Each structure stands twice: as structure tokens, then as C-alpha cells.
Amino acid sequence: GQQVMQIPQYQHVQEGEDFTTYCNSSTTLSNIQWYKQRPGGHPVFLIQLVKSGEVKKQKRLTFQFGEAKKNSSLHITATQTTDVGTYFCAESDGNKLVFGAGTILRVKS
Amino acid sequence: GAVVSQHPSWVICKSGTSVKIECRSLDFQATTMFWYRQFPKQSLMLMATSNEGSKATYEQGVEKDKFLINHASLTLSTLTVTSAHPEDSSFYICSARNDLQYFGPGTRLTVL
Numbered sequence: 098g099q100q101v102m103q104i105p106q107y108q109h110v111q112e113g114e115d116f117t118t119y120c121n122s123s124t125t126l127s128n129i130q131w132y133k134q135r136p137g138g139h140p141v142f143l144i145q146l147v148k149s150g151e152v153k154k155q156k157r158l159t160f161q162f163g164e165a166k167k168n169s170s171l172h173i174t175a176t177q178t179t180d181v182g183t184y185f186c187a188e189s190d191g192n193k194l195v196f197g198a199g200t201i202l203r204v205k206s
Numbered sequence: 207g208a209v210v211s212q213h214p215s216w217v218i219c220k221s222g223t224s225v226k227i228e229c230r231s232l233d234f235q236a237t238t239m240f241w242y243r244q245f246p247k248q249s250l251m252l253m254a255t256s257n258e259g260s261k262a263t264y265e266q267g268v269e270k271d272k273f274l275i276n277h278a279s280l281t282l283s284t285l286t287v288t289s290a291h292p293e294d295s296s297f298y299i300c301s302a303r304n305d306l307q308y309f310g311p312g313t314r315l316t317v318l
Contacts, residue, residue, distance in 0.1 A: 130306075139299055139309045140250065185249065192238060194307055196250045 101126075101188050103197030111205050116173040118200035120186035128189055129169045131160060134199070135182040143171075176204050208234050210302045212310035219290055220318055226286045227313045229300030235280035236302035241273075244297040244312075256283040290317040 103120045110116050128147045132140035144153055146162035146169060153160045159172045173180055181204050186197040209232040219225050229239055237258045242250040254275055255263040262275035274286040287294055299312040
């Protein structure tokens, strides 16, 4: 099955700094989804990207889907302590989701 | 958004016993539900796809006789961890598919 690679594994930023996590695939993705999991919690759906080159924004979060549909990124502008958690990308492999390894974000206030 | 519940939220059991975890879609019907396992600081690993009225589809390396899945109705799937051992201790999360996948709050299993 397909596999998405996600980097970095871990990032520790000062509050107010920006943060980016990247997902890459060796094959073309039909779509990519992003989830956030707070410590001790469950994954919460953030967004789905479907179109080549698509860019979507949710307040301080910007999601991009590459032109070749093989990579995606999530960028957070001016991080806040409420942004802490693990961010996962996931791609649909038929009926099921395959998750990237996740990026753990810690924010120092 | 759609709501998925899980019960129990946490369970501690002795080695060799069986534990049943329930996953319910509260406000929609789900012909397909998914069971994931997540070890600390790791990603979610799909264990199996639960199909209403038919057998579950297990991922490679997941023992179907150890992790019994029953999807008896359009709103309920159960995962039973049989003869649990300490290495089965993990965070088990279900999801139900509507237009998107919605995740339950998870069940933390600790096997002593």
C-alpha cells in the first residue's frame, strides 16, 4: 500500500514562532487529510485537500497540496500554546486511512 | 460534526483475561468502522476494517483470533482483545466513516 513520510518527527518552538510539518509520498495521492491530536486525546480532523496545488487556510493554519499531488504541508503562523499536540497527515488508500508518523509540536511560552 | 463514542475510556486487566471495547456512531449509521492501535509517541496503526454484517478485514500482522471484531449493527462495532498480555497495552481508537472518518475518544488498555 501507499506510504506517506512525515517530517520533522518533533519540533519545539518559542511561542510566536512559525511551525511547518511536511508529508511526502513516492506515489500520487488521491487526497490528503490532516489531523491534530492533543496529548491524551484522539485525532481530530482538520482538513482534506484534493486538488493539485490546492491551498486552504484556517485562521493561522495554512495547508498546501503539491502540484504533483505527492507532497503536502501544514504551516502554523505565530504559534500559541494551544497549538501543542501531534499533527498527522493521512492519505486514503481505498476505503481506509494510512497515517504519517506525525510531528509532535511543543510550544514554549 | 459526527460523534463517535468509545467505551470504556480506560481499562486495567490481568494478563490472560479478555477485554471488550465498544465503538458507537451516535448520530449516523456507519457500514464501515476502523480499529487503530497507537503506542506512546507513535502514529496510529490500522488494525482492521469492520464491516457491518460481514467479517472484518485485518491488516497484515494482526491476529484475527486474538483481536475479535464484531460489527453487529450500523452503529456499533466491538473489539475484543482475547487472552491479553502486557504487550497488548496500548491506546485503541476506533473511527466510523460517514463522509469523512470520525474518531472515537480512544480506550487506554493496560494489561498487568
